[in-house]
Amino acid sequence: MIKYWPNKQSIKLNNAVVDLFLDTENKLIYDLSNITNYYLYIDILNNINKNKLFDIILKELKKLILDLVELNLHKQNLKNLKNQILYIFTEKIFINFLYKINKKYNYKNKLVNIKYDILTENLLIYLIFGSSYIDSNIFIFEPIYTPYKHVQILFENFIIQISNLIMENLFNESIKSSQINILLKSKQICNKSYISSRSIVLLLNNLKWQNFIYCNIYKLKCMYNERQQVWLISSKGIVTKYIYVTRTQEIQKLTKFSIFLLFCLELKDIIIPKLERILVQIGKYLIYFSINLFSNLIIVTMRVIIFYFRK
Template identity: 50%
Template sequence: MFKKMIIKYWPNQQSISLNNTVVDLFIETEKKLESKIDNKSDQYLYLDILNEITKTELLKSILDEFKELILDMIEINLDSKILIKLNTKIVAIFIHRISNNFSLNFKLDYIRCNNIKLKDNYKYSIDYLLIYFIFGSSYIEDNIFLFEKLYTPYNHVKVLLENFIIQIGNVMIKQLISNLNNSININKFFKKQNICNKLYTSNRSIILFLNNLKWQNLIQSYIYEIKSLYNERQKVWIIGSEGITSKYIYLSKSKTIHNLNQIKIIFIFWLEIKDLLIPKTEEFIIQIAKYLLYCSINLFSNLILILIRIIVFYLNK
């Protein structure tokens, strides 16, 4: 007999049940951050430049600050729509607070934090998380995810939280590297602070690491992100038993399409044409190949028969 799987759902409204669920998720995430969090995905992260201890401290600091942010937002008692409108400023203040409170000796001032160009998935992450944690799943827009919002799985919110923590940490280290300006300064700073991953202790290894990241980000921005947008899915980073990995979740992106530049729109148009033409082209090629194969087999069979008859004819002589 198969045991029936019980799906745990996220609470719909503000309640004691919502508060308890939020606390449970924070405790569960804290425990995950105590385990090994090496990057086991197929992509580079700016976080990779940090050693294991520093990376763990940073991600824990982000989680702690997020707890404080939730408490502050509850105390202010903002409307959910106003909360969404203020998301960019909220993230800027959030990153600024982390950089001030984090034990690593670097500070990102508010102006720099406010100028950080956050991609849509970061903005959406903070939107959804604040709504889930403060108001409950009933306040999420309809048709954003695959499931009905009133039946939002607990694990879905868990994935969004883990992704948010990793993405914010990644953005902070990216901004720090940008502020340091060149590989020599980066190397000096990370060595002086004793926070560098052993793989990137030389100037040459840092240059190679940054070049790989730039190339990856370029491909990601103009190919993979557009394909994800077209397929309405979003890559998220999660903390698994082996470390940091990635997966895709469904996410409606109808609003994002309006903000794309011309090159990306052309690429989406090409994907539409490809999806329309390629199946029909493949079907046509397969039919032609079958016909040619059939003709070739018949021709070959006939040639063999003719050859046998010729041999028989000469043998009878």
């Protein structure tokens, strides 16, 4: 039986939110290693400190939801204030986590790279207002029949994305790389795979390259295919999957260069499969002719040898 998310503010919605937090907190006992082929900034943390960061995010998210409910905001108010809300929320987590791993560190810099996406906005709407307030053309199902599992996916993805954002800001240019290295090593918070300066630099370079590819190519492709990559906590570790998300408004705002890239990607999807089939056929013919030629050469050679011996 499918469990649906409550569609309006009520005791049921409050209970569903509580269940969501409990379910996620219970998952923190799992191994939180990244078992995907993608890099994350949180990969540098060992399991204990990754757990601490997730725990801080969950506690701050509880406070945020209670504050937003008490403010009695309308949906449009939430949309208008979403960037400020996310910034303040992320900054609190950043300061708390930094204080937890190094009480002597004095935080003075502003956060950068605060990313706000459509999934974050809809998650907050689910948690505060219920599923009936979600726009009907975003996800594949009717808002009032939103599965609990869907909200859980958005929730876990949010936790992981925020934790990744925290670590990304820890590594931003406002802190020197040598300071980062000392900070991470002094409190023994590093994953064993990243205990040297070289391994940390290599991770950061891989992340920069991955982000470049994602922002310039992969993001456009996902947008065009109407799907979104999300991160989840499984019993084996952190995994990734894709969900359906309509991006009609975002596609309409694309630049000419982005549209050109989309056209190239679409052209590639059409041409390459056909080209592969042609090359496979050519390869088959070449192999067939090569085998025949080799067989004929052997036959001719055998006949020459037989003719020579008869003489």
